[in-house]
Amino acid sequence: MKVLIAMDSFKESLSSLECGKAICEGIREVYKEAEIVAVPIADGGEGTIEALVHAAEGEWVEKEVIGPLGTPIQAQYGILGQNHAAVIEVSAACGLPLVPKNNRNPYVTTTYGVGQLICDAIDKGCREFVIGLGGSATNDAGIGMLQALGYSFKDGNNKEVGFGGHVLQQIQTIDTSNAHPLLKTCTFKIACDVNNPLYGENGAAYVYGPQKGATPEMVEVLDSGLKQFATILHRECKIHIHDVPGAGAAGGLGAAFIGFLHAQLYSGVDIIMDMIGIEQKMQDADLVITGEGRLDGQTSRGKAPLGVAKIAEKHGVPVIALAGAATQQASILNEMGVTSYFSILNEPMLVEEAMDARITFENLRSTTIQLFKLIAAMKE
Incomplete structure (x- = not known):
């Protein structure tokens, strides 16, 4: 048998x-x-790295990054077989479990650590990325991640904005000139099983903000910030992302990956099943x-x-x-x-x-x- x-x-x-x-x-x-x-499996959320690293006989990498509250944490990601593909769960760097319940506040939480993990993987030779979206404590549209990758977001006084969802309304200009030069050689596959737009009643703030600590008043401010960010992004970079399915995933991280890193979104289940080769393993079962x-x-x-x-x-x-x-x-x-x-x-x-x-x-x-x-x- x-x-x-x-x-x-x-x-x-x-x-x-x-x-x-x-x-x-x-x-x-x-x-x-x-x-x-x-074979361990996952759907793009928790357990994705474990499933893929195990199936591909890869390795674990531990890196100190800036966590969701702006303080250092230890985060892990995986590098598969031939050191060319990295598997990153955003929750490892900005996940909700990393924030005590009484400190949950998407006004201030950041995705900066996700960008640091990507930079570290690039430095180690990775050019292919599988990103598991989900479980974030953030609502910053991924600007923290992008800042870590060299992108700049400035306010009306030409000063770099800080961390968190509350700064989105401050952004007036976007500078892409100092983005990590090797990003152009990288491909990003995003494991994502939600199709929420960036803002609006079905967007990141209204649907997921409350579980991240947002009050109804905060949700309105965060949603307004996401809309402002989408408007500036379209004006400055001619990138239209607000109603792209999945843009609202992980507090808007989906929008950052789609708009800036030209990522492709896939069903989490489909991408995992394909990468672990489950159909081949099922032969003669x-x-x-x-x-x-x-x-x-x-x-x-x-x-x-x-x-x-x-x-x-x-x-x-x-x-x-x-x-x-x-x-x-x-x-x-x-x-x-x-x-x-x-x-x-x-x-x-x-x-x-x-x-x-x-x-x-x-x-x-x-x-x-x-x-x-x-x-x-x-x-x-």
């Missing part, structure tokens, strides 16, 4: 790799000689096991397990999906390539207990054992 394990992480509980290990142990309890191929922390209606809208299931369906391979929780809305997955899905919870427990890493690991392992005992009995 050949089994492909392609698990997303159980957020705040187990990484993709740890989920795969638990399932592998469960299979071995029943089928000691099974051929098992385990008898069964695929996938899953994530929660299977619900959102899973059917482009999450990693669905991407796995679609590929498996194309090759006629049955798919089992495992999750900490599986809601009634997850039943639509049965029409989209998932043969059957199961919650790994085996008794009532508090959420905090269910998310304990040791308990989650054992529940994944024991559920897998029971599933494969059933499979073994049916084969007899």
